[in-house]
Amino acid sequence: MTNIPSNPYFAAVAEQWDEIRSGYFTEHMRDAAIAKANLPANAVVADVGTGTGFVARGLVERASQVIGFDASPDMLAVARRNLAEFNNVEFREATGNRLPVNDATFDGVFANMYLHHAPDPLATIKEMVRAMKIGGVLCITDLDTHDHEWQREQMADLWLGFERDDIRRWYAEAGLHDIDVDCAEGTCNACGPDGEVQPLSIFVAIGRK
Numbered sequence: 001m002t003n004i005p006s007n008p009y010f011a012a013v014a015e016q017w018d019e020i021r022s023g024y025f026t027e028h029m030r031d032a033a034i035a036k037a038n039l040p041a042n043a044v045v046a047d048v049g050t051g052t053g054f055v056a057r058g059l060v061e062r063a064s065q066v067i068g069f070d071a072s073p074d075m076l077a078v079a080r081r082n083l084a085e086f087n088n089v090e091f092r093e094a095t096g097n098r099l100p101v102n103d104a105t106f107d108g109v110f111a112n113m114y115l116h117h118a119p120d121p122l123a124t125i126k127e128m129v130r131a132m133k134i135g136g137v138l139c140i141t142d143l144d145t146h147d148h149e150w151q152r153e154q155m156a157d158l159w160l161g162f163e164r165d166d167i168r169r170w171y172a173e174a175g176l177h178d179i180d181v182d183c184a185e186g187t188c189n190a191c192g193p194d195g196e197v198q199p200l201s202i203f204v205a206i207g208r209k
Ligand SMILES: C[S@@+](CC[C@H](N)C(=O)[O-])C[C@H]1O[C@@H](n2cnc3c(N)ncnc32)[C@H](O)[C@@H]1O
Pocket: 006, 007, 010, 021, 025, 048, 049, 050, 051, 052, 053, 054, 055, 069, 070, 071, 072, 075, 094, 095, 096, 097, 111, 112, 113, 114, 117, 118, 119
């Protein structure tokens, strides 16, 4: 596919992303969020804004089928390489607000550090919910609001995090119930323009369809 606009930032950092990300989001935080989603046995799940497949990697041994979606072909190329040993995962080029799947495909949809890149967060949440089965779970992990403007320019962020009340409202508006937005098990240790570490708090938002 060639008609999906992807961000030049992610084309530039694709090969270094796993190292950059490791300072921001740990495997422990990822696995705690996945556990909170409480997936059923043999789940079919999606990882939206999968990047190099970090969350997909956490899901492959807990789900029967994993599909990772991302707008960046360069990030997806690394994801395919990273997870080449697993035969229950595939990666597709797609924008988060138009997933190329039928309604009610997934038992779980995950999105880690993707929502702050989405031009219209509510629309992308509604699209993820469209792709979920009744009873399915949405698990978004992202930044709480912060004032580090440099992240817009240096990391292509569109949103400087989110208010948890907005996330709760958007989940409800998208038709979810049993909504729980709480702290992740750790902080995002962003490295600022002067090289200093700036810890940012992260939420885990769970909701059921
Ligand atoms: C901060 S990275 C997070 C990647 C991965 N989830 C992780 O935890 O390492 C954000 C990802 O979202 C993707 N992305 C940005 N805008 C997108 C969009 N509109 N649709 C789909 N993917 C998008 C980028 O290409 C990038 O891979």
